[in-house]
Amino acid sequence: MKKNIAENESVLGWILSTPSVVWILLIIVYPVILTLWISLHQQKMVEVNPPFIGLKNYIDLLPSAKFLFELKLTVIWTFLNIVLITPVGVLLGLLLNRQFKGVGILRTWILLSWIIPIVATTLIWQWMLEPAVGIINFLLYETGITRSYVNFLGDPSISMLSIVVVNVWRWSPFMGIMTLAALQNVPKEFYDAARVDGANAWQTFWHITLPQIIPTVSVTSFILIIWLFNMFPPIWLLTEGGPIESTTTLPIAIYKEAFRLFRMGKAATYSIILLIVVSAFVAGYMMLFVKSREEVVK
Amino acid sequence: MKKSKKLILLALSVAVALSLVFTWPAKVSAEDIVLTLWHWETPPHRVEKLDEILAKFREETGIEVRQNPISFPELNSKILAAIAANRLPEMIWVNPPQLMILRKHNSLVPVTDIFKRIDAEVQFLNPSIELYRFDQEQLTIPVYGISWPLEYRADLYEENGLEPPVYWTDLLEAAKKLTKDLDGDGRIDIYGMMMPYSIKGNYGSQAVWGFLRTNRANVVEMENGKEKIVFNSTQTIETYKFLKELTKYTSPGSGNMDWGMGELQIRTGKVATAVYTAGFLSTLYRKGLEEMARKWKQKFIPRPKDGRIGHTAYTRGLVFTTTVISSKEREAAVKTFVRWLYKPENYAEMMMMEPVLFVPVVNGKSMMDAFFAKPLIGKFRGAMEVQIDVLNNSSVIGFVNGIKAPHAAELEGSFTLGAVLQKIVLQGWSVERAVEWGQKRYEEIIKE
DSSP: OHHHHHHHHHHHHHHHHHHHHHHHIIIIIHHHHHHHHHHTBOOBTTOSSOOBOTTHHHHHHTTOHHHHHHHHHHHHHHHHHHHHHHHHHHHHHHHHTSOOTTHHHHHHHHHHHHHSOHHHHHHHHHHHHOTTTOHHHHHHHHTTSOSSOOOTTTOTTTHHHHHHHHHHHHHHHHHHHHHHHHHTTSOHHHHHHHHHTTOOHHHHIIIIIHHHHHHHHHHHHHHHHHHHHTOOHHHHHHTTTOSTTTTOOHHHHHHHHHHTSOBHHHHHHHHHHHHHHHHHHHHHHHHHHHHHHHHHHO | OOHHHHHHHHHHHHHHHHHHHHTSOOOOOGGGOEEEEEEOOOSHHHHHHHHHHHHHHHHHHSOEEEEEEOOHHHHHHHHHHHHHHTOOOSEEEEOHHHHHHHHHTTOEEOOHHHHHHHHHHHOBOHHHHHHTEETTEEOOEEEEEEEOOEEEEHHHHHHTTOOOOOBHHHHHHHHHHHOBOSSSSSSOOBBSOBOOOOOSSSHHHHHHHHHHHHTTOOSEEEETTEEEEOOSSHHHHHHHHHHHHHGGGSOGGGGGOOHHHHHHHHHTTOBSEEEOOTTHHHHHHHTTOHHHHHHEEEEOOOBOTTOOOOEEEEEEEEEEEGGGGGOHHHHHHHHHHHHHHTSHHHHHHHHTTSTTTSEEOBOOHHHHHHHHTSHHHHHTHHHHHHHHHHHHTEEOTTOGGGOOOTTHHHHHHTTHHHHHHHHHHHSOOOHHHHHHHHHHHHHHHHHO
16 A cells, blocks of 8 residues: 555656756756857858867857956956945845834835846946046036046946946845844844843844844855846846946847857856856855754754 | 545546646647747837737738847847747747858748749848848848947037037047036036947947947958858958947946937937937937937948948848648638738838838839828937948848858857957957957857
8 A cells, every 4th residue: 555655656756747847957958068069060041050169169268368368257246246245235134124214215215126028227337437428427526526527338347347336236236135034033032132241233243143143144144145146137128238347247148149149159158167166165065054054954 | 545535536636637638739730720920029108019010910910920129139039949849939039140040951941933923012122132142042031220320419419519420530539528627526418429348238249240340340251161260350340449449438337338328328318429329319309308319410430441332230030930831721821911011101100110211122102102101200210320330331240241140140149349348348358468368359250
């Protein structure tokens, strides 16, 4: 009897999971395999029977100065974003966790940057950052902070940072909301006990709040890092990788190779390398995460 | 688990699996043909106007044509995906680069016969015909053009005792004189010339191309049936040296300027001269700024003293993809649509998708009478006539002197012309070094 049930459960499990497995195979596994296949060929546009060139695309690309520069920019982009989004987001979460008049409206208002479609918000930023007619330059000049135009998006030395600021504005609320959710799960008794023991605000934050929210903040940062590595819209909409390729991260390079230069083989090679880099990061993170959890359990 | 629950769960999973199968796109039967037209005129008022035209066509003929506006940056990728999936629409409005993509993949049907019939009535402009003729076959039916003359603030030129510029020296002098700090606060309020050195979008490269052509500079030629990059030349270097000087009098945002930001400079009165389409005139008019619109005049782009008249301009062509010949009924429906579209009143109405921006590529009297009878066109007749002249004196990268470079799409899509100017202005490279870099970049593109 038990054996029959076990067999039936197993079969049922397969049947129920088949649609999801098929879907994952279709939208994830198949495209990755196809991309890998294309990267081994000199594929132009969508030509049929492109010549097989083995690993030539990888051998040409990996040591090239162009690729290394784009990889460096991608790492810088990711790093700058995460070191700004995390503290700003956590501060937002702490602020939104307080009870004061208008906190509901503030929560909605802060979330707007994340809810409004990225194309709309980014184009508005483009207008605001325009040196000759944009409002930011106007305010900087009128308040005496600057005495000439600041070319936020047209100056290669600051264009990346300018886009980072726009992106931090967009993604900090996401970190803020995740932090808020974590904060609201901190048992109130902890704070009561801390008050009884005479802990000040900083001590309460450092010894109670922070340890409680770190797991959530860590996981959110981890997810954000993966997204940031692959992020395309804000950079494309604001600078398309310019000026002088100073904002050409790997996703931008992939797009240009594929749809400006129609070098599908090279674009696929870029994509596979990006996949490997992100996967390596994920694997490293998971190893550290599992190790730290094991130590906690011990 | 109870048996009934198992059965319910089993039924649910089968239902999910079947829904995946049955929601797969179904083939349209011959009896209910719906034609599809792809284009990239995405601004809502253009889409709306084309909807009106298509609705009128349906009312008169019973045939439905649906439009699918695609944003320009996505067009190439969508065409490629459609080719790969064998799901091309019947008709696409293309520029020469998109034509080359479709041609490379044998996705086009020649339109020579219907072109000849229509041409006999409407008299297409010669440049628009030659652009799309391959091996004696016509691959598109010219639809409309967009051209980039020199726009200049006639009132400011007059106030400052300047004649409209004819030569490069005139333009440089005007740019210098018209760059001013009007209120004495230490910041420039108006720039004599809008000269983008940008790789954001194709404005930068197309503005540069116009000037290159006035000096007979070129990117690619055909030699013994093969492409040869001829970018690194005395004429190219001379042109960039001139442009480098010109950029001293351009807005600080020129390093990241696209078409939208360019129009912003014009509309806010930040520039006195620009290489730009005259389409903004109708926008100014519609927003009640007719007085501002009237201040702008158009003329040919200035050339060097020993130069030639040259511009950037594109003629959009209507292609029939291989989907058209999937059935005789479909082919007949497409031809009916195209013949209907080129009736004078319908063609003139199509030009109203964007008045003053869209330039007719026809010469027939009845066509032009219908076009100029439109009120807004009549208001800006001068601008339209200049733009038509510019179209007749224009070229596109890879299509100069009758050649059809196989890598035209890639050469244009690389935006190398704008990138070279960027290296000169932003990185401080010598003109010679930057042009040599551009030459190598182009050579790398055609190598593959």
